[in-house]
Amino acid sequence: MAQKVSQQGSRSLKNRTDSKSTLSSKSNKKGDTKSKTKAGLVKPASSQLRTKKIKKINTSDFGGLSQGLLLIIHDLMVKSRVLEERVIKIYKAGEGYFWIGGPGEEAFGIPLGLLARKGQGLANDWFHLHYRCTPTLIALGMPMIDAVRLMMNRVTDPSTGGRNFAGHYCFPKWNVAPVTSPIEVQYPLACGTAHAQKRAGFNAISIVTGGDAGTAEGDFASSLVWSSRKGNELPVLITVQNNGFGISTPFDGQHGETQIADRAKAFNIRSRVINGNDPIESYLAIKEEMEYIRKTGKPSFIEVKVTRLYGHSSADGANRKNELFDSVLEFEKKLISAGIIKDIEAKSIWEKYEIEGVQAQEKARTEPSPTSQSVWDHVFVDNENADWRKF
Amino acid sequence: MASMAQAIRMALHYGEAHLGVKDIFGQDVGAPLGGVFTATQGLQTAWNTPLDERGIISMAMGIAMAGDRCVAEIQFADYIFNTIDLLKIAGNTLWCTNGQVPLPMVVMTPVGAGIFGSVYHSHSFDAWASRIPGWKIVMPSNPLDAYGLMLSAIKDPNPVLYLKSKALMRHKGIELIPGEPSDEKALKAMIDKPVQNSAGWKPRWPDLEEYLVPIGKGKIVHEGHHLTIVTYSRMVHLCTEIAEKLAQENISIEVIDLRSIYPYDWDMIKTSVLKTGRVLFVNEDTDVTNFGEHLAYRVTQECFYQLMARPKVLAGKNLPGIGLNPNLEKNSVPQIQDIELAVRDILEEVP
Numbered sequence: 001m002a003q004k005v006s007q008q009g010s011r012s013l014k015n016r017t018d019s020k021s022t023l024s025s026k027s028n029k030k031g032d033t034k035s036k037t038k039a040g041l042v043k044p045a046s047s048q049l050r051t052k053k054i055k056k057i058n059t060s061d062f063g064g065l066s067q068g069l070l071l072i073i074h075d076l077m078v079k080s081r082v083l084e085e086r087v088i089k090i091y092k093a094g095e096g097y098f099w100i101g102g103p104g105e106e107a108f109g110i111p112l113g114l115l116a117r118k119g120q121g122l123a124n125d126w127f128h129l130h131y132r133c134t135p136t137l138i139a140l141g142m143p144m145i146d147a148v149r150l151m152m153n154r155v156t157d158p159s160t161g162g163r164n165f166a167g168h169y170c171f172p173k174w175n176v177a178p179v180t181s182p183i184e185v186q187y188p189l190a191c192g193t194a195h196a197q198k199r200a201g202f203n204a205i206s207i208v209t210g211g212d213a214g215t216a217e218g219d220f221a222s223s224l225v226w227s228s229r230k231g232n233e234l235p236v237l238i239t240v241q242n243n244g245f246g247i248s249t250p251f252d253g254q255h256g257e258t259q260i261a262d263r264a265k266a267f268n269i270r271s272r273v274i275n276g277n278d279p280i281e282s283y284l285a286i287k288e289e290m291e292y293i294r295k296t297g298k299p300s301f302i303e304v305k306v307t308r309l310y311g312h313s314s315a316d317g318a319n320r321k322n323e324l325f326d327s328v329l330e331f332e333k334k335l336i337s338a339g340i341i342k343d344i345e346a347k348s349i350w351e352k353y354e355i356e357g358v359q360a361q362e363k364a365r366t367e368p369s370p371t372s373q374s375v376w377d378h379v380f381v382d383n384e385n386a387d388w389r390k391f
Numbered sequence: 392m393a394s395m396a397q398a399i400r401m402a403l404h405y406g407e408a409h410l411g412v413k414d415i416f417g418q419d420v421g422a423p424l425g426g427v428f429t430a431t432q433g434l435q436t437a438w439n440t441p442l443d444e445r446g447i448i449s450m451a452m453g454i455a456m457a458g459d460r461c462v463a464e465i466q467f468a469d470y471i472f473n474t475i476d477l478l479k480i481a482g483n484t485l486w487c488t489n490g491q492v493p494l495p496m497v498v499m500t501p502v503g504a505g506i507f508g509s510v511y512h513s514h515s516f517d518a519w520a521s522r523i524p525g526w527k528i529v530m531p532s533n534p535l536d537a538y539g540l541m542l543s544a545i546k547d548p549n550p551v552l553y554l555k556s557k558a559l560m561r562h563k564g565i566e567l568i569p570g571e572p573s574d575e576k577a578l579k580a581m582i583d584k585p586v587q588n589s590a591g592w593k594p595r596w597p598d599l600e601e602y603l604v605p606i607g608k609g610k611i612v613h614e615g616h617h618l619t620i621v622t623y624s625r626m627v628h629l630c631t632e633i634a635e636k637l638a639q640e641n642i643s644i645e646v647i648d649l650r651s652i653y654p655y656d657w658d659m660i661k662t663s664v665l666k667t668g669r670v671l672f673v674n675e676d677t678d679v680t681n682f683g684e685h686l687a688y689r690v691t692q693e694c695f696y697q698l699m700a701r702p703k704v705l706a707g708k709n710l711p712g713i714g715l716n717p718n719l720e721k722n723s724v725p726q727i728q729d730i731e732l733a734v735r736d737i738l739e740e741v742p
């Protein structure tokens with residue numbers, strides 16, 4: 001039964017090589033890609049910090065981040081990417097029913113997870129994430145196998161016990177609220193945890209993520225209304241990952257506002273647009289906004305331009321779009337050319353996680369499914385009977 | 392005796408003083424109004440929200456998720472419909488997370504007809520609510536139960552929907568709430584905000600005691616052995632009136648006030664139906680896919696060979712709305728004479 005999966009395990013590395021060649025030719029025409037054009041609309045945070053003199057590394061501009069941090073960010077970005085590619089393979093091998101996830105959002109999601117105050121309870125930050133949040137979970141420390149278990153609906157899946165789709169994480173130990181399928185409901189919910197956090201007084205914040213198309217839902221407007229009430233402002237970091245699409249529908253034609261971030265301005269919420277394909281810009285922006293929120297207790301808004309590298313979900317094939325900007329490979333290239341990491345070292349990181357992913361899949365296969373009788377578990381707390389046949 | 396509105400107010404006060412309730416919120420719930428039915432007047436933790444029902448339910452979910460206790464209000468059940476998917480999420484969060492994320496929250500909302508509230512102040516929600524798994528649903532008919540069910544709802548670790556009949560808000564009970572002063576005027580002077588010169592007013596709360604009505608337990612409000620009526624909320628009073636009237640003709644009717652829609656007191660229903668062999672289910676919600684139909688179905692499954700007559704459901708007509716003119720409202724939701732007719736019909740049936 002336990003058929004080996006290592007055969008199919010080389011795609012990440014292959015991508016790395018393939019895309020590297022495509023991308024290195026692209027990199028000559030700077031600002032040529034779609035995401036870079038979008039990024040051109042914003043004031044790059046890195047340029048503001050260029051004057052700072054934390055320059056141990058022989059690079060022109062890494063925003064003052066230490067080499068150690070840059071390497072951690074790179075390592076986690078690779079890990080998240082390899083994991084997403086692994087779960088896509090699991091789907092394609094027919095070992096899972098549906099895939100949705102966040103390859104392409106690593107440059108934003110990893111810094112987000114790294115910068116948050118991690119832990120359980122009101123003294124720590126809350127996460128209200130959408131289904132593209134694997135990078136953030138990886139940055140928080142989720143082992144790869146826990147995403148694989150969720151993908152393969154095993155009873156060992158710590159998020160849902162085999163009840164929900166890939167990407168629908170839940171980790172109470174890190175205040176990661178359950179990811180739900182209905183678009184946008186996480187936005188006003190974040191106001192609820194932020195309200196409790198503000199009352200508790202530890203300067204903890206609630207973080208919310210979601211897509212661009214979803215901002216048309218009333219729940220998005222609700223979050224702006226509830227977080228900005230004068231005198232009752234809430235410590236929420238409201239973010240939108242703008243990948244330019246809602247399934248098949250392009251951004252253009254559905255939005256009257258120039259930037260989604262403009263909508264926050266109407267509520268006197270501080271807001272900005274960033275290039276989420278750049279982990280340094282993301283890191284610096286998130287850090288700055290988190291500090292602002294902790295200091296003021298007020299909300300802040302970041303619109304993040306990102307890339308939907310594998311399409312919407314398994315429903316549209318989950319195939320890599322080679323023409324799109326790949327934040328992981330681009331960042332890696334930048335680190336290599338600055339001498340921060342050697343090509344061979346980078347390669348071994350991809351290999352390490354490839355092995356971990358394969359092993360996770362092999363292990364998850366041997367783990368049990370939830371039993372059919374367990375459908376009645378956890379309707380009510382402590383398994384109080386919820387089946388009317390037994391009232 | 393306390394009215395329903397006063398009983399709910401006292402229960403909420405008990406909740407914030409002794410059961411850890413930190414937020415009581417909704418449209419016009421805080422000062423100056425204290426709720427459109429005054430049920431939240433003078434409460435320390437009551438506050439006004441934006442006019443956004445989805446925001447209110449989401450807020451309650453977030454607060455509960457963070458570990459704090461809250462009671463949220465939807466001003467009228469007629470306006471709860473745009474929150475149904477959030478209610479679904481609140482009901483499935485524990486289940487979806489395999490038991491990891493409980494949402495202890497109470498949502499209360501006024502329901503039902505009986506005050507000529509026209510199309511958008513007359514809706515019922517019990518049948519709808521019974522289709523949202525993961526919630527407990529309660530529906531008190533008198534002030535003492537209103538108090539006891541609210542305390543149980545606040546203490547419950549699950550989401551609880553508390554449906555309060557608009558028409559009963561001014562209804563006064565016959566039993567005192569533990570700690571309630573026996574003089575009605577004294578109570579009013581203590582906890583009702585004066586209509587005039589109310590600036591700076593603060594309630595003086597009586598020394599209330601904990602009193603719990605267990606969720607899932609009904610109450611026999613009129614004993615009998617010829618026929619069982621299973622009902623709740625406002626309809627309890629109409630059904631009891633008929634039971635008393637027919638008692639003079641030596642017709643003996645048992646009236647069960649179910650009090651909880653989910654979980655419900657099947658033992659009480661079954662015991663009574665096995666005794667009487669005849670049963671009528673009465674409620675105000677529309678009659679297609681009505682909660683009473685579920686109970687009638689169960690009775691036919693489990694008591695079929697003991698039945699002396701076909702179980703009957705008397706509920707609201709399946710209309711798009713309840714019209715304002717009394718002729719319209721009265722022909723839309725069960726009236727006392729409809730209940731009497733239904734009872735007599737069932738009694739006349741010969742097996």
Ligand SMILES: Cc1ncc(C[n+]2csc(CCOP(=O)(O)OP(=O)(O)O)c2C)c(N)n1
Nearest residue numbers: 181182183211212213214215243245246247
């Ligand atoms: C309320 C709701 N409506 C529709 C859907 C189906 N649906 C799933 S994802 C999606 C598109 C979301 O687009 P966007 O918000 O831009 O996020 P993205 O998937 O692009 O990250 C839709 C319509 C849903 N899950 N929830």
